[in-house]
Amino acid sequence: MKNTFVYTSFAIITITIFSCSKKINQPLSAFSKENVLERRADSVLKLMTLAEKVGQLNQYNGFWDITGPSPKEGQAAKKYDDLKKGLVGSMLNVKGVKDVKALQKIAVEGTRLGIPLLFGFDVIHGYKTISPIPLAESASWDMEAIRKSAAIAAEEAAAVGLNWTFAPMVDIARDARWGRVMEGAGEDPYLGSKIAVARVKGFQGDDLAATNTILACAKHFAGYAFAEAGRDYNTVDVSETTLQNTIFPPFKAAVDAGVRTFMNSFNELNGIPATGSPYLQRQILKGDWKFDGFVVSDWGSINEMISHGYAKDSKQAAEIAINAGSDMDMESSAYVEHLVTLVKEGKVKEIVIDDAAKRILKVKFELGLFDNPYKYCDESREKETVGKAEFQQGVLDMAKKSIVLLKNEKELLPLKKTGQKIALIGALANDKTSPLGSWRIAADDNSAVSVLEGLQKYKGNQLTYAKGADVAVGRTQFIWKTKINMTDKSGFAEAIAVAKKADVVVMVLGEHGLQSGEGRSRADLGLPGVQQELLEAIYTVNPNIVLVLNNGRPLAIPWADENIPAIVEAWQLGTQSGNAIAQVLYGDYNPSGKLPMTFPRNVGQVPIYYNYKNTGRPVMNEPESVFWSHYIDEKNTPLYPFGYGLSYSKFEYSDLKLSNSSFSKNGKIEVSIKVKNAGKVSGKEVVQLYIRDLIGSITRPIKELKGFEMIELQPNEIKEVTFTIDEKTIEFFTAKLKWEAEPGDFNVFVGGSSAKTIQSNFQYSN
Numbered sequence: 001m002k003n004t005f006v007y008t009s010f011a012i013i014t015i016t017i018f019s020c021s022k023k024i025n026q027p028l029s030a031f032s033k034e035n036v037l038e039r040r041a042d043s044v045l046k047l048m049t050l051a052e053k054v055g056q057l058n059q060y061n062g063f064w065d066i067t068g069p070s071p072k073e074g075q076a077a078k079k080y081d082d083l084k085k086g087l088v089g090s091m092l093n094v095k096g097v098k099d100v101k102a103l104q105k106i107a108v109e110g111t112r113l114g115i116p117l118l119f120g121f122d123v124i125h126g127y128k129t130i131s132p133i134p135l136a137e138s139a140s141w142d143m144e145a146i147r148k149s150a151a152i153a154a155e156e157a158a159a160v161g162l163n164w165t166f167a168p169m170v171d172i173a174r175d176a177r178w179g180r181v182m183e184g185a186g187e188d189p190y191l192g193s194k195i196a197v198a199r200v201k202g203f204q205g206d207d208l209a210a211t212n213t214i215l216a217c218a219k220h221f222a223g224y225a226f227a228e229a230g231r232d233y234n235t236v237d238v239s240e241t242t243l244q245n246t247i248f249p250p251f252k253a254a255v256d257a258g259v260r261t262f263m264n265s266f267n268e269l270n271g272i273p274a275t276g277s278p279y280l281q282r283q284i285l286k287g288d289w290k291f292d293g294f295v296v297s298d299w300g301s302i303n304e305m306i307s308h309g310y311a312k313d314s315k316q317a318a319e320i321a322i323n324a325g326s327d328m329d330m331e332s333s334a335y336v337e338h339l340v341t342l343v344k345e346g347k348v349k350e351i352v353i354d355d356a357a358k359r360i361l362k363v364k365f366e367l368g369l370f371d372n373p374y375k376y377c378d379e380s381r382e383k384e385t386v387g388k389a390e391f392q393q394g395v396l397d398m399a400k401k402s403i404v405l406l407k408n409e410k411e412l413l414p415l416k417k418t419g420q421k422i423a424l425i426g427a428l429a430n431d432k433t434s435p436l437g438s439w440r441i442a443a444d445d446n447s448a449v450s451v452l453e454g455l456q457k458y459k460g461n462q463l464t465y466a467k468g469a470d471v472a473v474g475r476t477q478f479i480w481k482t483k484i485n486m487t488d489k490s491g492f493a494e495a496i497a498v499a500k501k502a503d504v505v506v507m508v509l510g511e512h513g514l515q516s517g518e519g520r521s522r523a524d525l526g527l528p529g530v531q532q533e534l535l536e537a538i539y540t541v542n543p544n545i546v547l548v549l550n551n552g553r554p555l556a557i558p559w560a561d562e563n564i565p566a567i568v569e570a571w572q573l574g575t576q577s578g579n580a581i582a583q584v585l586y587g588d589y590n591p592s593g594k595l596p597m598t599f600p601r602n603v604g605q606v607p608i609y610y611n612y613k614n615t616g617r618p619v620m621n622e623p624e625s626v627f628w629s630h631y632i633d634e635k636n637t638p639l640y641p642f643g644y645g646l647s648y649s650k651f652e653y654s655d656l657k658l659s660n661s662s663f664s665k666n667g668k669i670e671v672s673i674k675v676k677n678a679g680k681v682s683g684k685e686v687v688q689l690y691i692r693d694l695i696g697s698i699t700r701p702i703k704e705l706k707g708f709e710m711i712e713l714q715p716n717e718i719k720e721v722t723f724t725i726d727e728k729t730i731e732f733f734t735a736k737l738k739w740e741a742e743p744g745d746f747n748v749f750v751g752g753s754s755a756k757t758i759q760s761n762f763q764y765s766n
Contacts, residue, residue: 040370041361045354047113051340053350053357055087056115057328058336059296062094066102086111087336089360090118090164090296090328095442100161101377108373116364116373120296123165123203123214124183124439125149127156129391129575130448132402133437133516133552134169134199136571138185138596139645140401141686141708143198149398150202152391155212159385160442161376163367164215166263168199170250171220174607176600177230179520182438182552182572184225186596187609187642189246190705193253200257208260209368211375218254220265220298222247222280227267230606231521236267241698243269244733252289260293260363264326266301273308275301276317281325294327294359302332314338319347327356392576399573399580404593405646409565412546414587414648415504418460423502424452425468425495425538426509426531428550434471437552437572438517447575451508451548454578458586464502468495468538471512472529486529492537499542506585507535508548513572516552525556525603532559539563548581554599554640561639569593587648592684592710594645594753598638605634610642610754611701641755643705649683649713652676653751653758662763665741668726669762673750675721677713684712685752689723692747697735703749706730723750730764741766 045053060083063076071077082088083106091103100119108114125131131149140146150168157165169183172192185195196218205213222243227234238247251262262285265274274280275297285291302321303314311317318334319342329335342348368375405413415422428434428451435448452465472486499505509531514520526532536559539545546566549555560567568591570581583589600608617628630636652675659670675687689707693700707723725748727741734740743765751757 037362037365040365041358044113044115044361045358048357050343050350050353052086052113053353054335054339055082055085056089056357056360057322057339057353058082058088058333059090059092059120059328059330060088061092061331066094066099082336083107084110086113086115088117089115090120092120092330094119095121095160095162097161097377097379097382101374104373104377115361116369118164118215118360118364118369119162119376120164120166121157121162122167122439122441123153123157123162124167124169125437126153126395126440126574127160127162127442128386128444128447129156129395130436130440130443131395131398132571132573133182133439134167134184135182135186135552135596136402136573137398138191138195139404139569139571139593140398141191141594141596141710142401143194145398145401146195146198147202148394150199151205152394154203154205154214156386156391158212158214158376159378159382161382162214163369163376164217164261165203166217166219167203168196168216168254169219170196170254171225172246172250173225173597174609175225175227175230176525176554176597176606177521177523177603178225178227179232179438179516179522179553180225180518181554181597182516185250187598188596188611188705189249191596191708192250196250196254197257200254200259204258204260208366211378211381215260215363215367216254217261217263217296218251218259219263220274221251221262221285221295222265222274223269224265224267224274232519233266236269238269240737241733248284251285255285255289255291260366262291262293262295263298264295264301266298266304268308268310273301273305273310275326276305276310276320276324278324286325292359293363294356295325296328297321297326297330297332299330300332302326302329302334315342318342322348322352322356327359395574396576396579399576400583400589402571402573402593403580403584403591404569404595404644405591405648406567406569406640406644407561407565408646408648412504412544412566413568413585415546415585416461417458417586420461420503421501422455422461422463423498423505423542424455424463424465425499425505425507425534427467427470428510428512429506429508430465430467434513434550435572435577436574437513438520440513443575449576449578451506451578451581454580454582455506455585457579457582464498466495466498467491468534469530471510471531489530489533492534495534496537496541499538502542503544505538505542505545506548507538507545508550509535510550510555511552513552522553523603525554525600525606527555527557535560535564546585548585554597556600556602556639558601558639569595587681590648590681590683591645592647592686594643594686594688595640596642598642599640601637601639602634604631605638608638611704613699614702641753643686643688643753644755645686645753647679647683647685648681649677649679649685649715651683651685651713651752652678656750656758656760658748658760658762660762662765663726664764665727665766668724670722670724671748671750671760672720672722673758674718675711675713676718677715680715682712682714684710686710687721688751688753688757690749690754690757691725691730692749693730693732693742694745694747696732696742696744700732703747703754705754725762727764
């Protein structure tokens with residue numbers, strides 16, 4: 001075969017390196033393994049033409065039916081020709097062993113050098129078996145559960161031939177209008193960093209060369225979630241201190257966790273599109289953080305620099321992006337069309353191309369693709385793995401842990417298991433597609449367990465269902481191909497009649513799964529369509545309501561909070577949604593979730609978040625004064641704060657103690673608190689540690705999450721929880737433009753949410 005020479009060269013180089021290692025009679029260390037990968041990547045690079053190097057930087061979306069005839073004309077034919085010439089490094093949105101193997105065969109057996117392809121896919125919260133949306137998973141505050149969820153997604157995706165996911169999204173988000181809040185970990189950089197690590201480790205595991213792990217991709221670098229007005233793709237303008245202290249930490253945590261790929265963001269930052277930002281990609285990521293994986297553009301974002309007004313055409317966009325450090329071009333075709341010419345013209349140095357290509361080649365070696373290009377192409381493994389029973393149990397466990405109890409007056413929950421008439425109302429209660437949420441592109445419609453199905457498994461009560469009203473999806477009012485009338489109230493009468501006869505009404509209301517996600521920003525954060533009217537109409541005839549929210553973002557529901565006795569935040573929980581919700585409603589699982597993102601009272605409050613700055617006029621300084629930071633028509637406080645979540649247990653905090661009132665450089669103090677379960681059932685509580693730096697070289701937030709621990713307590717059991725505070729805990733990006741701990745006075749808070757804590761104080765000196 002025409003590529004035999006290349007594989008022979010790889011083998012000789014590998015044998016030589018391992019022989020040298022054997023001669024010095026020491027095991028292959030992490031450093032020497034890295035050296036092997038470097039040398040193997042270099043060995044390939046030396047054999048490549050400039051065009052072939054550029055080809056490694058080119059990613060194409062799937063462009064033809066692989067089981068059909070080869071394309072003969074148009075863009076598809078050009079892409080096919082590029083593939084046969086070795087001018088494609090990665091394919092996007094090709095899935096299934098049969099198709100992946102067919103394309104890999106063209107690359108490996110039909111090109112001059114036989115370099116294998118990467119196959120990328122948006123495995124955001126599952127492949128076929130769908131976990132809760134990432135924002136919901138974040139509400140669990142359970143890092144091991146989140147890691148396992150990502151591992152399930154990775155194993156299932158790898159079984160169908162994929163080796164790269166475009167997740168986790170680690171953007172810190174403070175504005176619930178932005179549709180992609182569903183894809184991240186919420187508003188806090190500390191929690192977001194922990195979750196970034198958990199998801200990277202879940203996807204990538206301990207061995208990238210294993211057949212049940214895939215590459216992770218930290219996205220979107222950087223600032224994407226700070227889009228003005230919460231409108232997707234919009235302009236971002238933030239300070240350096242916000243970048244460093246709020247936006248960057250989860251990305252840095254992902255690098256430290258070993259993430260192998262990054263994706264840049266659509267937005268501009270400091271007037272420069274992120275795709276063309278050398279500050280982000282070369283100075284911070286590849287420079288300061290020493291990231292040695294590769295960066296992929298977001299879909300078409302290289303050519304989008306033309307629309308930004310930063311590049312005059314695709315050729316200049318390619319020049320800007322590659323020089324800025326964007327290694328792989330996702331679906332712009334800018335690199336493959338222009339980089340060879342740009343090198344010949346002296347506008348791009350070939351060493352820049354070499355660096356990008358080598359990064360990609362090295363990752364392919366890490367995956368083991370050069371040793372076995374078809375390692376992900378086992379049809380028997382695909383059949384055995386996709387949808388297997390243990391995955392269903394895993395996503396059910398994740399779903400239950402993601403549920404947050406927001407309100408439970410008069411202990412309406414858990415529901416009694418016998419002797420009750422229960423009315424179940426709401427289109428979402430009988431929906432088997434919406435619970436899958438956004439970004440579930442490989443999942444089958446109607447594959448989720450509905451709430452109706454989940455509740456029907458409990459046989460002791462009389463359950464009656466009525467739809468009440470449809471859920472509007474957005475401006476087009478379409479759910480896939482089904483048109484929805486967002487003003488239709490014709491189902492109200494049946495729902496009211498059912499509610500009148502019930503002891504308890506369970507209403508499942510909120511957003512359809514397609515109302516959040518990319519390109520799905522909302523200006524109104526209330527219940528869409530006529531659902532609010534339906535809720536009020538049912539309340540008039542039977543106020544004994546349990547409101548179950550299905551949504552992909554924080555909602556503004558002040559009326560419900562004031563009037564409805566029990567409210568459950570159930571997000572979009574994936575394949576096992578209905579079973580998870582039913583088990584929580586009936587008390588077979590005691591909810592333990594805590595909000596990862598603040599819920600506003602009114603959309604006019606957003607962006608709203610717990611770790612805000614105090615301002616120069618934080619409170620009313622005299623009776624009836626208007627000259628302070630407030631609204632004249634709404635409270636400043638949120639409806640539900642960050643870290644908030646109730647339980648069927650009742651937790652009491654007491655006896656906050658510090659081991660010392662101060663510490664100095666290289667020292668530490670211990671913070672301890674006692675937590676008691678004063679309820680009647682065992683339960684889990686997330687104990688949260690917050691710190692406020694009272695005076696800084698730049699103004700500091702009123703409090704910041706700096707630690708948390710989940711504990712489980714039996715009724716009347718008391719546990720002491722201890723946190724350690726040291727220099728690392730209190731450091732931040734200071735006015736000196738570096739990370740350091742500044743001396744001064746600090747408040748420390750411990751409690752069950754950001755708003756309900758016990759406080760003490762300490763000092764730090766250096």
